[in-house]
Each structure stands twice: as structure tokens, then as C-alpha cells.
Amino acid sequence: MKKIAFIGAGNMARAIIIGLVNSGVAASDIIVANPSPEKRIQLANEFGVQQTDDNIKASEFADIIVLSVKPHFICDVCLQLGNAIDLTAKLFVSVAAGTTVAQIQQALKTKSPVVRVMPNTPSQLGLGMSGMYASREVNEAQKAASDKLMSAVGKVIWLATEDKINDIIAVAGSAPAYFFLFMEAMEKQAKTLGFTPEESRMLVQQTALGAAQMVEHNSVAISTLRENVTSKGGTTFAALEQFRKDGIEQMVSNAMNAAVSRAEEMAKNG
Numbered sequence: 018m019k020k021i022a023f024i025g026a027g028n029m030a031r032a033i034i035i036g037l038v039n040s041g042v043a044a045s046d047i048i049v050a051n052p053s054p055e056k057r058i059q060l061a062n063e064f065g066v067q068q069t070d071d072n073i074k075a076s077e078f079a080d081i082i083v084l085s086v087k088p089h090f091i092c093d094v095c096l097q098l099g100n101a102i103d104l105t106a107k108l109f110v111s112v113a114a115g116t117t118v119a120q121i122q123q124a125l126k127t128k129s130p131v132v133r134v135m136p137n138t139p140s141q142l143g144l145g146m147s148g149m150y151a152s153r154e155v156n157e158a159q160k161a162a163s164d165k166l167m168s169a170v171g172k173v174i175w176l177a178t179e180d181k182i183n184d185i186i187a188v189a190g191s192a193p194a195y196f197f198l199f200m201e202a203m204e205k206q207a208k209t210l211g212f213t214p215e216e217s218r219m220l221v222q223q224t225a226l227g228a229a230q231m232v233e234h235n236s237v238a239i240s241t242l243r244e245n246v247t248s249k250g251g252t253t254f255a256a257l258e259q260f261r262k263d264g265i266e267q268m269v270s271n272a273m274n275a276a277v278s279r280a281e282e283m284a285k286n287g
Contacts, residue, residue, distance in 0.1 A: 019046070019162060022079030024072050024094055025086040026051035026060060029112050032141040033083065036169030038064050039143075050075035073101045081108045081162060084121070088113040088283070095124030104129050108159045110166060112136055114186065115283030118152045118179060130154040132163040135185045136170065138193050145171030148185030150178070183280035187273040195272065200225055 021037070023030040026049050038044055044065035050072045051057040057068040069075050076082050076098050084091055091113045098104065109131045111121060118131045132155055136147040147167045151160050160175075167173045176182065200221050207217035231242055247253045 019080035020078055021047050021081045021083060021166070022075040023047070023049045023083045023085055024075065025084070026056035027085060028138070028141055029136060030083065030085040031056075031060060032136075032143075032145070032170050033085075033166065034060060034064060034066060036140075036143055037166070038066075040165075040169045042169075048075045048078050072097060076107070077102050079107070081110060081159075081166065083166070084109060084111040084113055086113065088115050091116045092120060092124040095121055096126075099125040099127060108132065108155065108163065110134060110163050114190070115280065117284055118150075122152075128152075128154050130156070130159055132160070133179065133182055134163075134167055135182050135190045136167065137190050140170040143170055146189040147171060147173045148176050148182060148189065149173050150176045150182055183277045183284070186280045187276035191276045195269075196225065 021042075023034065030049065034047060034049070037047065045067070047064075048067040048069060049057045049060050050069050052070055054070065057070075060066055061068040067078075072094060082098070084094065086094055091111065095109075104125060104127050107129060109121060109125070109129055111131060112134045114135065116133075118133060121131050122128050131152045133150045134147050135149075136145050139145050140147070145167075147170075149163065149167060151163070155163075164173060164175075174185075176185065204217045204221045207220055208214060212220065232239055235242060243257075247257060
């Protein structure tokens with residue numbers, strides 16, 4: 018792995034750093050730049066990475082520059098770097114939603130190789146799902162390096178076109194919140210049924226964990242797993258029929274389409 022700079026020290030940067038260090042990348046090959054000291058110093062103390070408040074210094078050090086700032090800061094950061102340093106052979110990896118390759122390259126004032134990544138929050142546990150898109154300037158070695166970068170925090174898929182990033186947002190990026198909302202509703206009903214808050218939480222989270230593990234460890238279709246626990250006329254059947262009557266499939270479709278539409282708006286207005 019080449020030298021890596023993280024511009025920004027938020028949760029996603031922290032997750033990737035943990036994954037990289039755990040996978041054997043030397044901490045001395047990683048530097049974190051952040052204007053406020055608390056998070057970057059904590060990362061340095063915990064993992065031995067280098068830290069600075071200077072984006073330019075960090076970027077000069079690195080072969081791979083991970084843009085992990087909030088989307089509305091990303092163009093300002095790129096303008097700063099484009100005006101200050103030689104970007105030749107540097108790879109930019111952006112985890113900012115709604116900021117396109119063209120917008121990043123325009124701010125950098127050069128057609129630097131850019132990989133856009135849409136990760137999700139389970140990356141913080143090494144269980145992430147990321148969609149990745151490489152601009153045409155990205156060579157095979159850079160693509161492999163960015164693949165290794167994000168594989169350190171979960172699974173990745175490569176996208177043929179940049180607009181598929183918006184679909185990844187709907188299917189994976191925003192999706193943990195869908196499951197949290199469903200679990201929240203189940204937890205609330207469990208309390209209504211008389212279980213304590215602690216019992217309700219445990220019942221819901223362990224069932225969700227078990228269901229996800231069953232999907233991961235079985236090659237059969239998810240629909241088959243559902244059918245295997247659904248006896249005709251039984252309790253599960255009654256619950257699923259009510260979900261269907263209330264329109265769960267259309268609700269999910271509408272929600273995911275809304276996420277795609279909002280992602281497209283953000284990219285257009287970014």
C-alpha cells in the first residue's frame with residue numbers, strides 16, 4: 018500500500034484507518050489532516066498514524082488522498098490543493114456524497130485520477146458495503162490500491178458508470194437507516210407487549226443479527242429463507258400477509274426511489 022493522507026478525521030476516516038492498520042498497513046504510511054486537533058490527535062495516539070492541521074503538508078506526503086470532509090467543504094479543499102502542490106500521479110478517493118468526479122477535477126484544476134466511493138456506516142465495524150467508481154484517468158494499480166483501501170472496512174463492488182453511485186446510496190449507503198427504522202418500530206411494539214426496554218432491545222437486535230447471518234451463510238435466495246420460516250396459515254404467515262396488505266413492497270420501492278432522486282438533486286446542485 019502506498020502512502021495515504023486523510024483530509025478530515027471523522028467517523029469514516031477513522032473506520033478506514035482502523036481497517037488499514039488491522040490489515041497490516043504501516044501506521045507511518047498514514048497521515049490525517051484536520052483543522053481541529055482533538056480527533057486527529059486521538060487517531061495518532063490510538064494507532065500511531067501521523068497527524069497535522071495542514072492539508073497541503075498531508076497531501077504532499079501521500080500518493081493517495083482520501084477526501085473525507087463534509088460534501089460542502091470538498092471543493093474548497095480541492096481548490097486549496099490544486100493551487101498549492103503538484104498533483105501528478107496522486108490518486109484522489111472521495112467518500113463525499115453528491116460531489117461528482119467532474120466537480121472534483123474542476124476544483125483541482127487538473128484531470129487527476131479520482132475514485133468516488135459510497136460507503137455506509139457499518140464500515141465502522143468492518144462490515145461496510147461500498148460502491149466504487151473510477152474515472153477514466155485511474156490506472157489499474159490505482160484501482161487495485163483503492164479497492165484494498167475500502168476492502169479493509171467491508172465489501173466493495175465496482176460500478177461501470179458514475180450515476181450508479183446514486184443507486185448505491187439507495188441500496189446500501191442510506192439503507193442501514195431503513196433497517197434501524199424497522200427495528201425501532203419492532204422495539205416499540207415489543208415494549209407495548211410488556212417487555213422491558215432491555216428485553217425489547219435484545220429481542221430485536223439478536224433476531225436482526227441472526228437473520229442477517231442466515232442470509233450471509235446460505236446461498237439460497239432470500240425469498241426461500243423467508244418461505245422456510247412461513248407455514249401456511251401460521252403466525253408468520255399472518256404477519257407477512259399484513260405487511261403485504263399494508264403495501265410494504267411499494268413503500269420500500271418509493272423510499273429507495275426517493276433516495277435516488279435526492280442524490281441526483283444533490284449532485285446537480287453541488
